[in-house]
Amino acid sequence: AQTVTQSQPEMSVQEAETVTLSCTYDTSESDYYLFWYKQPPSRQMILVIRQEAYKQQNATENRFSVNFQKAAKSFSLKISDSQLGDAAMYFCAYETFVQGAQKLVFGQGTRLTINP
Amino acid sequence: DSGVTQTPKHLITATGQRVTLRCSPRSGDLSVYWYQQSLDQGLQFLIQYYNGEERAKGNILERFSAQQFPDLHSELNLSSLELGDSALYFCASSVGGLGYEDTQYFGPGTRLTVL
Numbered sequence: 001a002q003t004v005t006q007s008q009p010e011m012s013v014q015e016a017e018t019v020t021l022s023c024t025y026d027t028s029e030s031d032y033y034l035f036w037y038k039q040p041p042s043r044q045m046i047l048v049i050r051q052e053a054y055k056q057q058n059a060t061e062n063r064f065s066v067n068f069q070k071a072a073k074s075f076s077l078k079i080s081d082s083q084l085g086d087a088a089m090y091f092c093a094y095e096t097f098v099q100g101a102q103k104l105v106f107g108q109g110t111r112l113t114i115n116p
Numbered sequence: 117d118s119g120v121t122q123t124p125k126h127l128i129t130a131t132g133q134r135v136t137l138r139c140s141p142r143s144g145d146l147s148v149y150w151y152q153q154s155l156d157q158g159l160q161f162l163i164q165y166y167n168g169e170e171r172a173k174g175n176i177l178e179r180f181s182a183q184q185f186p187d188l189h190s191e192l193n194l195s196s197l198e199l200g201d202s203a204l205y206f207c208a209s210s211v212g213g214l215g216y217e218d219t220q221y222f223g224p225g226t227r228l229t230v231l
Contacts, residue, residue, distance in 0.1 A: 096217075
């Protein structure tokens with residue numbers, strides 16, 4: 001079974017600084033997808049970034065980028081120029097697609113605090 | 117706003133009761149997913165429907181059931197409720213049926229409290 005591990009329950013960073021959130025996963029599959037979702041105090045789950053395992057190039061969305069290391073099964077999220085609005089729980093997720101059946105497996109989350 | 121709607125936002129009920137949570141997917145999406153977020157279990161996948169048919173099943177209890185209707189909205193039925201069923205229940209949707217993975221977008225969730 002696939003598992004996702006986020007080893008940092010909490011992280012904090014100064015506003016405008018850069019922070020990296022860690023995620024590792026375990027799978028025997030070769031084709032899969034990885035995501036970072038953000039959950040602010042409103043509890044809404046917001047997609048931050050997505051990475052296809054067959055792509056070697058790391059995904060980037062504005063201030064958010066990932067470091068995807070397939071061999072090491074590592075998928076970290078880097079947030080540059082941190083803003084107060086980035087404060088949230090961040091969840092790493094792994095998704096498989098088998099004959100139309102899809103599901104997300106989530107890590108336990110990292111709570112990110114932004115210090116002004 | 118993801119375009120996925122869920123009702124009600126909050127639900128308070130007693131042990132042993134039955135409740136129904138409702139989800140309307142984004143326009144054009146055929147797949148609907150249900151997830152449970154609790155303090156002790158984290159975010160867990162419950163079930164997926166595609167165009168009215170069950171496609172994948174996760175850690176869904178036998179007391180729970182779901183369905184997707186012809187208009188593509190979905191309902192999650194929770195019966196014989198226990199204190200441990202208190203959680204945030206999310207619905208997500210995606211286009212589905214593309215022959216490959218596509219991104220799931222989440223609704224705002226329904227917070228269920230069982231007293």
